[in-house]
Amino acid sequence: MAGLPPAEPVIRLEAVHKWFGRNHVLRGIDLSVFQGQVVCVIGPSGSGKSTLLRCINLLEEPASGHVWFEGRDITDVRTDLNKVRTKIGIVFQQFNLFPHKSALDNVTLGLEKVLRMRKDDARELARRELAHVGLTEKEDAYPARISGGQQQRVAIARALAMSPTVMLFDEVTSALDPELVKEVLDVMKRLASEGMTMIVVTHEMGFAREVGDRMIFMDEGLIVEEGRPVDLLSNPVHPRTRSFMSKIL
Amino acid sequence: MTVLDTADRPGRLQRWREEGTRLSKVIVSLGGAALGLTLFGPVGLVLARGATPTESLVATLRSGELKAILAVGLVAGALAVLGGWGTYRRMPTKASREQAVAGAVLGLQAAILSFVLLRFTGGSIEKFATNFLDFRALRPHVGEFVHGARNTLILALAGESIGVGLGLALAMLASSKRAVVRAPARVYINFFRGTPLIWQISFIYFGLIVGFKVNISAYEAAIVAFGLNTGAYAAEVFRAGIQSIDRGQLEAARSLGMSYMQAMRYAVIPQAIRRVIPPLMNEFVILIKDTSLIIVLGLVQREYELYTVGRSLFADTFNATFFVATALGYLVVCLPLIRLVTAVERRLRSGLVGVVGHLEA
Numbered sequence: 001m002a003g004l005p006p007a008e009p010v011i012r013l014e015a016v017h018k019w020f021g022r023n024h025v026l027r028g029i030d031l032s033v034f035q036g037q038v039v040c041v042i043g044p045s046g047s048g049k050s051t052l053l054r055c056i057n058l059l060e061e062p063a064s065g066h067v068w069f070e071g072r073d074i075t076d077v078r079t080d081l082n083k084v085r086t087k088i089g090i091v092f093q094q095f096n097l098f099p100h101k102s103a104l105d106n107v108t109l110g111l112e113k114v115l116r117m118r119k120d121d122a123r124e125l126a127r128r129e130l131a132h133v134g135l136t137e138k139e140d141a142y143p144a145r146i147s148g149g150q151q152q153r154v155a156i157a158r159a160l161a162m163s164p165t166v167m168l169f170d171e172v173t174s175a176l177d178p179e180l181v182k183e184v185l186d187v188m189k190r191l192a193s194e195g196m197t198m199i200v201v202t203h204e205m206g207f208a209r210e211v212g213d214r215m216i217f218m219d220e221g222l223i224v225e226e227g228r229p230v231d232l233l234s235n236p237v238h239p240r241t242r243s244f245m246s247k248i249l
Numbered sequence: 250m251t252v253l254d255t256a257d258r259p260g261r262l263q264r265w266r267e268e269g270t271r272l273s274k275v276i277v278s279l280g281g282a283a284l285g286l287t288l289f290g291p292v293g294l295v296l297a298r299g300a301t302p303t304e305s306l307v308a309t310l311r312s313g314e315l316k317a318i319l320a321v322g323l324v325a326g327a328l329a330v331l332g333g334w335g336t337y338r339r340m341p342t343k344a345s346r347e348q349a350v351a352g353a354v355l356g357l358q359a360a361i362l363s364f365v366l367l368r369f370t371g372g373s374i375e376k377f378a379t380n381f382l383d384f385r386a387l388r389p390h391v392g393e394f395v396h397g398a399r400n401t402l403i404l405a406l407a408g409e410s411i412g413v414g415l416g417l418a419l420a421m422l423a424s425s426k427r428a429v430v431r432a433p434a435r436v437y438i439n440f441f442r443g444t445p446l447i448w449q450i451s452f453i454y455f456g457l458i459v460g461f462k463v464n465i466s467a468y469e470a471a472i473v474a475f476g477l478n479t480g481a482y483a484a485e486v487f488r489a490g491i492q493s494i495d496r497g498q499l500e501a502a503r504s505l506g507m508s509y510m511q512a513m514r515y516a517v518i519p520q521a522i523r524r525v526i527p528p529l530m531n532e533f534v535i536l537i538k539d540t541s542l543i544i545v546l547g548l549v550q551r552e553y554e555l556y557t558v559g560r561s562l563f564a565d566t567f568n569a570t571f572f573v574a575t576a577l578g579y580l581v582v583c584l585p586l587i588r589l590v591t592a593v594e595r596r597l598r599s600g601l602v603g604v605v606g607h608l609e610a
Contacts, residue, residue, distance in 0.1 A: 085503065096500065
């Protein structure tokens, strides 16, 4: 991002805690993500990975702690979250496309209603984004009429169209049939190679190893270990990381 | 996804023809004939001899021919019941078993109906016919009933329009995360759901006139009451509809930077609306009949709706045929709507509404 000194993280979390009822899901998370980094978050289910991701655009409100985005404390109640969220794209496990809108209209909705773009401009941009994820011929299709992989690519296009600074991916291939995973990962790989800052919660270790700059292992609401994906995957230091890796690899 | 090849699958009638045994065919025909005779025999006889004047109708209802028709229906029905009941377990094919069961059921319906009709024609037919079936007296008043039906529809439509708008607003308030916003909506909804409509109509009328010094006609006050009442019920329908939309939809919209209101307006409510159409139409059918409660306010003649028309004609003539006509009027208005609800429900169920997940195109 122009104007940001290189040392300033795009996203910074400080002592973030989150409870669901009596369940202490995040137990003090500190994390900095810098411009252009691809950070992969792994860990057993229930370890707080998704919650962490959702705390970054404040879909979940941290119980305590701070989240900074581009140098601004967005946990401050005076922050206009709607504005911040246009700069943080998120893609969900269950796609969450709007089923009553065509692929194209899924993408234009935010452009027209949030960014106040003119209809023609919005459609033009949306077509470009759909072409970018290889779905030009599906722009009029409704979500129920296209495959899961295609739906997820529309969801990525919908997020990208807002021209976010950061993209969050929440287990985006977990709900897909195995033969559809690759088409989604390919889109993400290209995005990473284009220099997008990405935080990716995933179980795709191959993707993490190939694309990730950093890997974070979470367990029981804490960041247990972090480092280069190669190191974490082949030489985990912490016993919990080691036991997790031995189970999945 | 496998597409079922329906071309080679024989229809039910064809299978019934091919796989039924001789006995099962006899049983189902017997049951069907018995019911047909019991249903259409008396109607045909009445139509052939004329439903008016009442004397002719009474004569037909009392005639030996009618009794004979019903007796045949009763006996044939009973035979079909016995035959079907006794043999269905031993039928060799699925189609023949179904035929035996169908014959028994049709026969039972025929037997019950003919028995009831026989008992009925044995009562004080004359008194009944002059009171309830005096269709001659009806003829000059058909226009009034049509006018009444129009008023009924106007009242219901106006009330429903107010109610739907109000209900959506109330539903939004009632699903707020803030208790101070939720509470007044809940009080309103529970009050209007918890008191009788007939009470609301009178109190709103007199309340507006006396309390608020609004110069309002009974007709208009009733529309207000219907609207306020329907609003409470529609609010619950909308609330359920909104809650039935996956949370992910709201989250997806919010994550694009939409405000809560924008997310509701563009993502959640358009989907919720489709789901609430059948229950809202159901409420509308209920309201059509409830508009009859307007009778407590006293209307001028051109404002009469179906029930008031029947009621006032009855008061003038002491002829209850007008009430029969009123019921027929409500049926004429409501039955198409009820059919429409069913059709819309079926379309929504089979359609793509709310389907997330993947289907191959």
